[in-house]
Amino acid sequence: MKILVPLKRVPDPDTKIRLKPDGTGVETDGVKFSVNPFDAIALEEALRLEEKLGEMDIVVVSIGGEASIEQLRVGLAMGAQRALLIKTGAALDSLAVAKILAAVYQREQPDFVLMGKQAIDDDANQTGQMLAALLGIGQATFVSRLELVEQRTRARCARETDAGLESITVKLPAIITADLRLNEPRYVSLPGIMKAKKKPLEELELEALGVAAVARTTVLHYEAPPSRQAGVRVPTVEALVDKLKNEAKVI
């Protein structure tokens, strides 16, 4: 079986985000980058399926500049067999990314795509859904449990919804997006990092893929949220209730 896992390069969740003074974006110099945590969960799930079901072809793909190679190497070090970088310097939005991934899907013909439900930088949460629509295949989003059933032709998934856990079965191929509780990704072990050096990493210009991916949205301005005000200590429960009612007006 072949599983395609997209990995996005994002600022590390523990890094301090600073905006460019002119508000055109986030300061990237001196910022540590990581694999989008939801993508790492998706890859971990693919690796666990491989451990359970036997050898699989797990391909990680990233879209962006040379710098994204770093994240692909992490994917290879975790255990993916092959990596693919779609090279572009263009600013992309979710739909553009979905279109590129659709082209990658056509090229790779995986049995299914396992990806993060959203990226922690723009928090858009729509690429997976768009990709499924573009390809005309099924989707299971916000998945917190995954099992392949019926001779691996379907995926039985638990989805985390506002109403609770929803169990669905989707026919493969499909797009499955990972939620936080699906698993806890493994560490990138040092032997894994050494092995990754010898694994194939292919670089492909976006043009060579034959998709015209143009962002339809533009970000006009970034603004930092107001910094948190200092808290106050309340002497009694009554005082707290009073403040919640009359000052914060939340109860």
Added chain:
Amino acid sequence: MPELQPLPAHLIGGNFLLTETDPGRVFTPEDLTAEQRLMAQTAEKFMEKEVLPHLEALEHQEGDWSRRLFRQAGGLGLLGMGVPADYDGLELDRATIVGVEEQLTRLGGFGVTCGAHSGIGSQPLQYFGTEAQKKKYLAKLASGQWMGAYALSEAGSGSDALGLRTKAELSADGKHYILNGTKMWISNAAWADLFTVFARVDGQQVTAFLVERTFPGVSTGKEEHKLGIKSSSTRRVILEDAKVPVENLLGGVGKGAYIAFNILNSGRFKLGAGAMGAAKEALRGATQYALERHQFGRPLAGFGLIQQKLAEMAVRIFAGESAVYRTAAMMDAVFATGETLAATEPPFPRGLEEFALECSIIKVACSEILDDVADESLQIHGGYGYTEEFSAARTVRDSRINRIFEGTNEINRLFIPGLLLRRAQRGRLPLIGAITKVTQDLLSPAPLEDQSGEDLLSAARGLLGNAKKLTLFIAGVAHQKFGDKMIEEQEVGAALSDLIIDVYLGESAWLRTAKARSTRRETSVLADLTLQFINDAVGRMEGHARRALAALSQGDELRAQLGMVRRLLRWTPLNTVARGRSIARRLCERGSYPALLAAP
């Protein structure tokens, strides 16, 4: 001993004092590859997600947390990094290993557990063991399945390590050595499976043995109550007619001193490197606290005196770290020649011995930087720092041991000039010629090169060059006065050491900045840190020089020599207040030390 192959100038131990180094030849943290950084990140995550959350249990040695996390570290490859691939190690170079170990020392005790294992616990076997011995034990150690320990010290012999009394006698059937004695202060003793024990064969020749914990006659004492590094184990190892098979003798009868001291070189280097990891962690905590804590309506980070502390910490860490990476790569390069020294059977790698001097410098400098950083971090935390609410108090306790073990800082300070002299006498270092030349140059009336210089960094390099001259000159004066009895003049020896330490750290920082300048667009932070370090070093060096000379000379001669000190160390003080504030401001913006160095 067969002739040693000549090494390139920058790879001769101690030669930095006699020559100038080309920045292109030094390795700096900026040169680390993405892969090397990724390895350090694995260790960072492991510490954050697995180790630090169990701090309490580890510090109280509850359950088997230490052992369990140790095994887990082994599974990630963190314990066999320097071991050859043939023995299930990763065969990584020191420059890579440093980055990983800097993470493990963020919890002092756990750092000691891992460090004592992969350093002094495994390296005697790795570098001095026979094939058969390595086959039997090394892979087990590299994977963390077994834990190693190093048992040299005894109740009566610490600094004077060769004063050890533990005995080894060949059994009647010639199959075993019977060991008797008690080893003191042995790190990892509670959990270790394999001890490298030093004992005297027939009460005479110091010899190393590989002793399994389960050999008959081996036991350990009760856990010591220590000031710090409480999550590490320290106990006596008691040998009562312990039966050690003859094939577990390491390196040959009477070769124990070679093993003990050469392993200590590596241990000292690792200690210093680890201390920088702990210091960066302390600085991170201090920075964060200074930003969060408000007094007089401002964050602490807004006050000049706090900024001064933060900047000073960053400056000294920068210099220490620069020296650590520079030395790591030099050691790697000499290891890579494959050359061995035939003093033991089998012979051991020259790389273990060549930079004994630099290893001592790093041990002393980095342990003292860590102590000062830990202390000031606690101070920034105020009353909260004195409690267990933050890690500052623990860091102060944990850091203190680094000045004591792996040779106290006094012993290391004495070792530095002693070693220089020995290498000179054996013709490995052209020290005497250099001293003669410097002395002649300085006593001739020709004016010194003007160091006012167009730009501050070149002036700083000139100053470092002069500081080397001054050090050699004082060494010459001392040698002339005391000859081989100089060893008894400890205060003068230590003053020379302190000069040498500041020269090495200052130069390492300088070379790092110069190298970065040639490859990166913006290096103002690196330059600021370097200049601040060298500026502060000038005052220290002047003090050491004056103290030493005043003990060596008097009257007109002394006055003339002091005049020379002033001339050589002529330096217009920099505005360290302004520069310190700017360093602290950037540190606070970036939030941590490594981020401070990234290009703006």
